[in-house]
Amino acid sequence: MNKSQIIKSLIPGALLSYEKYNILPSLTIAQAILETGWLQYIKGNNIFGIKWTNGCGYEVQELNTHEWINGVKTPMVCKFRKYDSLDDSIIDHGKLLSFTRYKSVITSKDYKEACQNVYNSGYCSDSEYPKKLMAIIEENKLYIYDAPKSGISKNNSSEDIKYLQKGLNLMKIRDANNNTLSIDGFIGPLTISAIKKLQDILNLSMYGMLGPEILSAVKGIIEKPLCSLRSNGYKTAIRYIQWRTGSSIDGIYGNETARLVNAYQQNNKLVADGIVGKNTWDRLLS
Numbered sequence: 589m590n591k592s593q594i595i596k597s598l599i600p601g602a603l604l605s606y607e608k609y610n611i612l613p614s615l616t617i618a619q620a621i622l623e624t625g626w627l628q629y630i631k632g633n634n635i636f637g638i639k640w641t642n643g644c645g646y647e648v649q650e651l652n653t654h655e656w657i658n659g660v661k662t663p664m665v666c667k668f669r670k671y672d673s674l675d676d677s678i679i680d681h682g683k684l685l686s687f688t689r690y691k692s693v694i695t696s697k698d699y700k701e702a703c704q705n706v707y708n709s710g711y712c713s714d715s716e717y718p719k720k721l722m723a724i725i726e727e728n729k730l731y732i733y734d735a736p737k738s739g740i741s742k743n744n745s746s747e748d749i750k751y752l753q754k755g756l757n758l759m760k761i762r763d764a765n766n767n768t769l770s771i772d773g774f775i776g777p778l779t780i781s782a783i784k785k786l787q788d789i790l791n792l793s794m795y796g797m798l799g800p801e802i803l804s805a806v807k808g809i810i811e812k813p814l815c816s817l818r819s820n821g822y823k824t825a826i827r828y829i830q831w832r833t834g835s836s837i838d839g840i841y842g843n844e845t846a847r848l849v850n851a852y853q854q855n856n857k858l859v860a861d862g863i864v865g866k867n868t869w870d871r872l873l874s
Contacts, residue, residue: 594627595728600765601678602733603777609682613777614699614730615706616678618721632670635677638684640667646680699725699734732784733764733777746773748803755806756782758873759828761789789831790824791839812869816862817846829864832872 589597598620602613623637624630632649640648647670654661671677685693690709696702703721711717725731753769756779763769764781775798783798790805805824813822815829823839830837833848846862853860856871864872 589627591626591728594621595730597627597674598678599733601673601675603764603781604675605678605682606734606777608679609686610694611682611685612696612699612702613733614725615693615702615721616681617730617733618699618703618724619681619706620678621724622717622720632668633674633677634668634671635674636681636684638669638677638680640669644669646670699731733781749773749775749779749798752783752798752803752806753779755810756786759786759806759809760832761786789837790827791837792824810873812866812873815841815864817841817843829872 595617598617599613602611602616602620605611605616606613620627620635624635627635631651632647634649640646648667649670650665651668653664653666655664655666656662669677669680671680684690685706690706690711692705692709693702696705700722703718703725706721707715707717714720750771750773753771753773757768757771761782762785763778765778767778769779769782783802786792786805787802792801792805808822809825809828813819813825815822815826820826820839820841826841826845827837827839829835829841829849830839830845833845833852835845835848849864849868850860850862852858853862853868858867858871
C-alpha cells in the first residue's frame with residue numbers, strides 16, 4: 589500500500605476510537621505510522637506493541653524484542669496481544685489511553701497538545717516523540733480528521749442535525765468509513781467526516797463545521813432546482829450535479845456538464861435532454 593492507502597486503512601478505527609474514547613484521530617494515526625514504519629513492521633495486527641496479560645481478552649503471540657534492563661538493551665522473547673484486525677488494535681489503544689494516567693491526552697484541545705501530552709504522560713521515553721508525531725500529522729494533513737472541540741453544534745438543534753444527516757444520506761455523501769450516517773441528531777466524527785466531503789465538493793468554508801452555510805446548501809439541493817445550460821444561478825446545486833455525473837466541478841452549467849448529464853440520464857433510462865429537472869433529481873437523490 590502507498591501512504592494514502594495506509595492512512596485510509598487507519599481512518600475507520602481512529603474515528604471509532606475518537607467516538608468511544610475521545611482520542612484525536614490525528615494522534616492515533618500518527619502513532620500507528622511512527623511505531624510501525626508505515627505498517628511495515630507489524631505482527632498479529634498489533635500496531636502499538638501492547639503486551640499480553642492474563643484476562644486481557646485477546647490471543648497471545650510471542651515475539652522477539654528488546655527491553656532496557658539496568659540501562660542495557662537486552663534481547664528477549666515477550667508476550668504480545670494478537671488482534672483480529674487493525675481496527676481492534678486501534679480500539680484497544682484508545683482504551684489504554686483512556687486510563688487516568690493519560691487524562692491530559694483526552695482533554696487536549698488540539699493535536700499539538702495531544703502529541704506533547706502523550707509523551708508527558710510516560711507513553712514513551714523518546715524526547716523527540718512529540719516532534720516526530722507532529723511532523724507526520726502536518727505532512728499528511730491528518731488534522732482534518734479531528735473534530736472541532738467546541739461550537740460545532742452550539743447554535744444548531746437536534747432537528748437541524750437530523751435534517752443534515754438525512755440530506756447527506758440522500759445525496760450519497762458517505763462518512764469516512766463509506767457508510768450512511770445514523771440519523772441521531774448528534775455531531776460526531778463520522779458526521780463531521782461527511783460534512784467535510786460535501787464542503788470539499790461545494791467549495792464551502794467553515795471546514796468540518798455545521799453552520800447556516802452548509803444547511804442552506806443542503807436545503808438548496810434537496811429542493812431540486814431546475815438546472816440547465818440556461819440556468820447558472822444555483823452554483824452549489826450545479827457543483828453537486830457535476831460531482832455526481834463526473835464533470836469538472838466549477839459551479840457553471842456548461843456544455844461538458846450538459847453532455848454528462850445527458851449520459852447519466854441515458855444510463856438511468858430517463859429522458860436524455862441534458863436538463864436536471866424533477867425526474868433526474870429524483871434519481872440523483874433516491
